[in-house]
Amino acid sequence: MNPNTRRTSRAVTSIACASMLVTTACGSGFDDAPGQSAQQSGGPVTLQILIGSSGDAETNAVKQAAQTWAAASGTGATVTPAQDLTQQLGQAFAGDSPPDVFYVDAIRFADYASVGALEPYAGKISSPDDFYPTLRTAFTYNGTFYCAPKDFSTLALIVNQDLWAKAGLGDSDVPTTWEQLTSVSEKIKAAGITPLALGDTRDRVGAFMVQAGGWITSPDGKQATADSPQNLAALDYVRTLLAGKLAQYPSQLDAGWSGEAFGAGKVAMTIEGNWIKGALKADYPDVKYAAYELPAGPKGKGSLSFTTCWGIAAKSRHKEQAISFVEAMTKADQQMAFARAFGVMPSRQSARSTYTGEFPADVPFVNAVDYAQGPVNAPKMDSVLDDFDTGLQKLTSTAPKTLLERVQKNTQAALGTS
C-alpha cells in the first residue's frame, strides 16, 4: 500500500464516520419514547384514515360516512384512498407515521398483529360477539380478537342462464355435488360451450380443498396441514376438470379474471365472490345470471370467505377517537348503507335478515358464511401462498402431490414448526 492510497482510504473512512454521526445525532424519525404513543388530549384532533378502495363508489361512501361521524363527534377525519395499501402501510409502519385507522386485509392481518403494529381494540366495540364467528377468527391472533371486521365476501357458483338453457339444462340441473358438477359440465361441453371458468389461485381452488375437508393450516393456524389426503383429493379433482377442459383458467380464456370470461359469455359457470355483481353490472349489464351455493365435496359444503377489518395503529395518538369512528362504521345500519353503495355484505349477524330481505339474490353468498373457511391466519405466509399460487397455475403439468409437499415444507418453515 503506498502512502497515497492509505491516505485515501483513511479519508473515506472518516467521511463515512462523520456522516454516520450526523445521522444518529440528529435522528428524530424513530422516536421510541413512550410519550409519543401516549394519548393526546385537548386541541383539535384529525384522524387519518387510509383505505384500500375497490373504486369511486366505495371511496365516496366511506368519505361521506366519515364526514357524518366527524360532524357529530367534533373530531376531524381525513379519508385517503391508498394506491397500494400493503406497500403504503409497510412504509408507514417503518416510518413510525402510520395512519390512525386503516383497512387490514385478513391475509395480511397476522403479519401486522405479530409485529405489534395493531391495537387490539375489538373488545371495546359494542357487542363484539355479533360479528360472524368465522370473521372473528380471521382477526384473532394468539387468542386476542384484534379489530372489527368491516364486511365480508364469500364464493358461490355463478351460472349464465342463457348458456345454461342453450345447453338444454334447467334449474334442477344446478350441481350440488362434485359428481353432479362433473356430469353437468360434460353436458355443457358437449353443447360446445366451455363449462367453468376457475381462477388459478388458492382463493378459488382452495374452496375445493375445504369441500374435501382439508386446508393449508390447522384451525389455530399453528400447524401445516397442506399435504393431507383431503387436499390431495381436492387438487386431483380440480386437475381432472382442467385436463378434461371442463374447467379453464381465465388466462386460457383470454381474460384477466373469471368474471371477465363469464361476462363475455365465454363460459356457462364460474366460481366467484359477490363482487362479481358490481363488475357485471358495470361492464356486462346484459348478462342474465344467478348465484348458487357451491357444490358439496366428500366432506360436505365448503366455501371461502374474504374480509377486511378496520385496523387501528398501536402507535396512534388518538385511539379513543379511532375506536369511536370504527364503532360508527360498524353499526348495522351503516353497514347496510355501505352494502347499498358498493355491494359488500355486513359483518354483523344482526344485519343478516335486513340484508337478505333487501338482496334476496345474495342468499347463497350469505349462507356460505356458515361453512366458509377464512384466509390463512399466520404471519410470514404471504410468500408461501404466492408460491402455492404459482404451483396452481401449473397444476396440469405438475403432480398435485409434489405441489402440496412443497407447500407443506414452506408452511412449516414459515410457521417455525419444521
Added chain:
Amino acid sequence: MTGRRPGAAKENLAGWLFVAPVVVILGLFMLAPILMAMWVSLTDWNGQGSPFRAGVPFVGLDNYTRLFAEEGLARQDFMTSVRNNVYYVAIVVPAQTGLALGLALIVNGRLLRGRTFFRAAFYFPSVTSSVAISVVFLFVFANSGAVNGLLRLFGVEGPQWFADSRGILHLVLGALGVVDPDAPPAALTGGGPFGLSWWEWLSGPSVAMTTIIVLVVWTTSGTFMLMFLAALQNIPVTLEEAALLDGAGRRQVFTHVTLPLLKPTMFLVLTLGMIATWQVFDQVYVMSQGNPAKTTLTPAFLSYQTAFNGFEYGSGTAISFVLFAIIVVLTLVQRWVLRERRA
C-alpha cells in the same frame, strides 16, 4: 507541501467550502445509508420502530446463509430471481451492443442524408421516462395489443405475453421434440444446485420476460449507439482509406482496422450494459411485479418486495448486498478479461 505557498491556508479553506455541500449530501445519502443497511442486514428488524434500538434481534450472517445454504422459500425465490436475471443479462447485453454497433455503423455512413434525424430517432427512447415507456409496452404487448395485432396480419395467434410463464428454452426444446415440457425427464426434475432443479435452471427467460427484454433493448440501444458513433468519428478516415488502397475488402477493413479500434468502447458498452441489466427494476415494478409464476422476479425487485411488503428488512438488504457483490465481481472479471487480451 501546503503552508509553504502564500495563501495556501485560504485556498485550503475555500476548497473545502466549495466541496462541502456535495460531501455532506453524498456522505449522508450514499455512504451512511450503506453502513446502516449493513447493520440491518445482520438483524431481524421487522420494520417497527428504529433498527438501532436494543430490542432488535441480531442474527449474524443468517440472512445471507439463508439465501445460499438453507433449503426454503427464501433461497428458492432468490435463486429464481438470479436465474431470471442471468437469462435477461445474457440476452439483453449482446443484443443491445450488437444493435447499437449496427446502427452506429449505418448512421456513420458518409453518404447518408438525414443523419441527424436518424440519430435522434434511435436515441429518443433512451431519454424518455422508463415508467411511461413501460406503460406503452403494456399496451403494445396486451392480448389485444399492437404486437398481437401485427402477428394476426401474418396469421399468427400471439401469446398472452404477460400471463405466459413458459420458458423459451423449454418451448424450443419441446418444439424440437427433445423433451416434452409437460412431462420433463425425471433426470432433470430430480435435483439441482441451490434448491432449483436442473429443469428449472434450464427454463430460459419466460415469454413474459421477453417483453421486458425487448423493451430494454429498444430503449438502451440508442445511448450505446452514440458511444460507438463518437468512437467511429474518432477513427481517422485516412486509416481506413489506406487499408482500402492496399487492396483490402470492406469486410476486411472492418474486422482488421475498424473493430480493433472500437475495442475500448466495446468493453465500456459491455460493462455499462452489464451493470445496468443486473439492476433492472422500474420495468418489473410497472409491468409485471415479478409475475407470472415469479418468472420476471429479479434480485432488485425481490429485495424491494421482501423489505417493504414482507417486513423482512434484514433479508431484503442482504439480497441487495449480494446483488452488489455480483455486480462488482462481474465487473472485475470483465476487466480481467480485457487485460488478458491487451497483453
Added chain:
Amino acid sequence: MPDRKRSLASTFAGYFILIFVALVFLYPFVIQIATSFKTEPDAAANPLSPLPHLATLDGYERVFGTDLPLWLGNSLLVTVIITTGRVLLDSMAGYALARLRFRGRRALFATIVAVIAVPGVVLFIPKFLVLNQLGMYDSYTALILPVIADAAGVFIMKQFFESIPVTVEEAARIDGAGVFRTFWSVVLPMARPALLTLTIISVQSSWNEFPHTLVAVQDPALFTLPRGLADLVSGSLGKGTQYPLKLGAAVLATVPVAIVFVVFQRYFVRGANEGSDKG
C-alpha cells in the same frame, strides 16, 4: 462500373434498413399518442392504427380527473430545484477538485469516483432507513435533498474545468478577486456549454426519476409524475384496461422531455458521451 452499382445498391439497402428501424423505434410513440385520443373499444379493436377512429378527449378528461395535475406540479417543482442545485453544487465541487489545492483533494476525488460505481438499486432500502432516521421521510425534502448533488455531475464538471486554460482565472486572481468572486464571475460564464449539458442531463434524469420516489414518499400528494403513473397502472386504480387514460398520462410524462430533447439535441448527445468517459 460494377463497383459503383454495388455501392448504390448497398446505399439503398442501408436506407431501407434505417427507415425500417426508425419506424420500429418511433412507432410505439405514435401508438401512444394515437391511443390516448381513442375511445376504449377503438383502442382494443384497432391497437395498430396510427389514427383514432373518432378522436376524443375522454382519456385526457379522465386523466385530469385523477391527481395527475398535482403530480405534474410536483414533478416540475422537484425538477427545477434538483437541477438548480446540481448545476450549482456540482460545478462548485468540480471546480474545487480541478483547480483549488486543498488537503484531501485526491482522496475526495477517489471517493467520488467510487460513489459513481455504487449501483443505485443497492441503495433503495438504505436510503429509506436514512430518511427515516433523519425524520425526513414522506416530505418534499426527502424527494429533493438526497439527489440534489450527484457524483457523476461533479466528475463531468471537474473534467471540463481541467480542459480550459487557467490563464484567465489567474489574471482575475492577480487583480485581487477572491476565490468565490473568480468562480462566480469569471469561471462560470466560461463554463456555459458544460453547464448546459449538466442542466439537460439533470432535467432529464430528475423528471424521469422513479425508484427514489418509491422509498422517499408515500403520500399521493407528494407523488411525482412517474410515481403517480406507476401506481395508476399497478395500484388499485389500475383495475380494468383503461388504455386511453393510462397512455394519456404516459404522453404527459413524455412530452416535456421530448420538447427538451428536440430543442437541445446536441447537448443530449454530448451528455451521453461525457457519461462514457467516466468508465
